[in-house]
Amino acid sequence: MDYHFTEEQGLLRDAFAQFAKEEIAPHAAAWDAEDHVPMDIVPKLGEMGIMGVFVPEEYGGTGLGHIERCIALEEIARYSAGLAMMVFTHHLGVAAIVDYGTEEQKQKWLPGMCDGSCVCGLAVTEPGGGSDVAGLKTVAVLEDDTWTINGRKCFITNSHCAGVTVVTCRTGEDEKGRPLMSTIAIEAGTEGFKPGREENKLGLRGSFTGELIMDNVKVPAGNTVGAPGKGMPITMKELGEVGRASMAAIELGILRACLEDAVAFAKERVLYGKPISKLQAIQFQIAEIRCDYEASRLMLYNAAAMKDEGKVGAEFSMAKYFISEAAVRSAKRLMEIMGGYGFVNEYPAGRYLRDAVGCIPSCGTSEIQKMIVAGETLKKF
Ligand SMILES: Cc1cc2nc3c(=O)[nH]c(=O)nc-3n(C[C@H](O)[C@H](O)[C@H](O)COP(=O)(O)OP(=O)(O)OC[C@H]3O[C@@H](n4cnc5c(N)ncnc54)[C@H](O)[C@@H]3O)c2cc1C
Structure with missing residues (x-):
């Protein structure tokens, strides 16, 4: 079952498959039945190079590409799609930092995100509707180089375990009155930022999905991922x-x-x-x-x-x-x-x-x- 992978990709696939068989397959049914999120496996995923598979080596990553990232996700999801959700959402937040983060942000956050000591998340969806991204209501106001963020996100994977979450916020309007967004990284433990309800899901158990509440959260302007107003x-x-x-x-x-x-x-x-x-x-x-x-x-x-x-x-x-x-x-x-x-x-x-x-x-x-x-x-x- 090969998709014209290179020899290296084939070997990597074998290694990920072996890891999944040994470390995930024996526990997948129990994680689902007990709705257990296996945080103890995250450092092992880091050691395998999966948490930072596409991150450049200079930031502690494996320096590979998105084919290799998808190989890893397929092999994990073969046994536990729930755990794969945790890894994919982590990659989603990490990708925003790799593609748009400042040098300082990359050096500060990426090494921990690659070794598995810091899980990442990306929070867009709100109770008002996920498909209508432009309708989101979480607001961030910039004053004296500090954002003040208020709002509520829902259905966010890694809501209860992420060390850093990249949050899409409304930060103004353009000349035609259309909303302008910014993506802002918030670290766990920041005052006013906390997970809310954890969803009891029908499937994809083995990963957290829940609310994130932002109540006058203050973060430095330096946490903006990408240019302000370009969050959309x-x-x-x-x-x-x-x-x-x-x-x-x-x-x-x-x-x-x-x-x-x-x-x-x-x-x-x-x-x-x-x-x-x-x-x-x-x-x-x-x-x-x-x-x-x-x-x-x-x-x-x-x-x-x-x-x-x-x-x-x-x-x-x-x-x-x-x-x-x-x-x-x-x-x-x-x-x-x-x-x-x-x-x-x-x-x-x-x-x-x-x-x-x-x-x-x-x-x-x-x-x-x-x-x-x-x-x-x-x-x-
Ligand atoms: C397991 C899980 C994990 C998730 N993780 C994350 C996460 O980490 N971060 C995050 O930000 N979000 C996350 N989400 C949220 C997800 O992105 C939203 O559920 C999705 O965008 C749909 O939004 P909604 O649930 O509000 O449905 P709605 O947008 O309210 O849609 C309701 C229905 O209307 C339909 N509909 C909407 N617009 C149109 C249209 N224009 N034309 C035709 N039909 C339409 C939809 O197809 C759907 O059938 C997660 C969701 C799940 C289930």
Whole structure:
């Protein structure tokens, strides 16, 4: 199952797969059942070079690219999509600092973010609506080189464990009255900044998702990530390119879990004196899952390669949309292949379905991805 990876990428994939098998697979069911966030694995992810996989070596990173980042996420999500959510959101915040941070910010925060001692987050969504990013209400006011921030974010991954969160805030209006945003890094422990309610999620358990409350939070102007007023393009770029490829990688990991479990179950389950893998109806289900997996893999790694080459396009949205829907249908197919066994929590098929459904809203729902794809298609063709 190789996507024309280089020899080095192939070796890296083997190393990540081995790590995931040993450190994640044995615990994934319990993390889901107990809604446990395994913070003790974060330094190990740092040691493996995963937390800072795309960060330049001078800041403590592994100095690789987004293909390698997606390989890591696929391998983690093969066993625990919930844990992969923690890692992907960390990467999202880190990417904002790598792409737009000042030298001082990079030196201050990136080494800890790479070794796993500091988890990062990116907070955009608010109760007023996630798809309508321009409608967000968290306000930051700059006075005497200090931001004062007030507002509330919701559905934020790593809400209860991030050492630094990059927060998108409204900081003014342009001459046409349109909101101007800025992205501002807030460190955990800053007065007035605290996590609120932690969500009890249907799936993607094993990562925190919750509120962040900002009540007169004071941070220095030096914490602005990128130019003030440019927060909207910064947020959209990171969500669009890093976020959507990451979500697609997580969904690909779920899809691969469905494929591998479907084959294993079909070969083991004996009916009418032979394994059900001999039944054509079961073979067709497996063929559908395999086609979805192979198409998804090509879409994801093509989008990741585009990111590494500095190209932009609707491919990130196509991959996110197609693979999230493919993961949901594959999990349903796996449950069908498994009959009654697919519906009991002793087997992970139900978890795959819950996780796959949970991936759909993150970094933009399927409707939002289709709007982006349609917009580009109508211009291009
Ligand atoms: C597990 C998880 C983790 C998350 N982590 C983060 C995080 O770390 N940081 C963060 O900022 N956010 C995070 N989110 C929030 C996520 O980005 C939002 O849920 C998402 O953007 C959708 O926003 P919403 O939930 O407010 O839905 P809404 O925007 O209220 O959408 C409701 C419905 O309306 C549809 N809709 C909206 N606009 C249109 C339109 N123009 N045309 C057609 N249909 C439309 C949507 O598709 C959806 O079906 C996370 C969400 C989840 C589930």
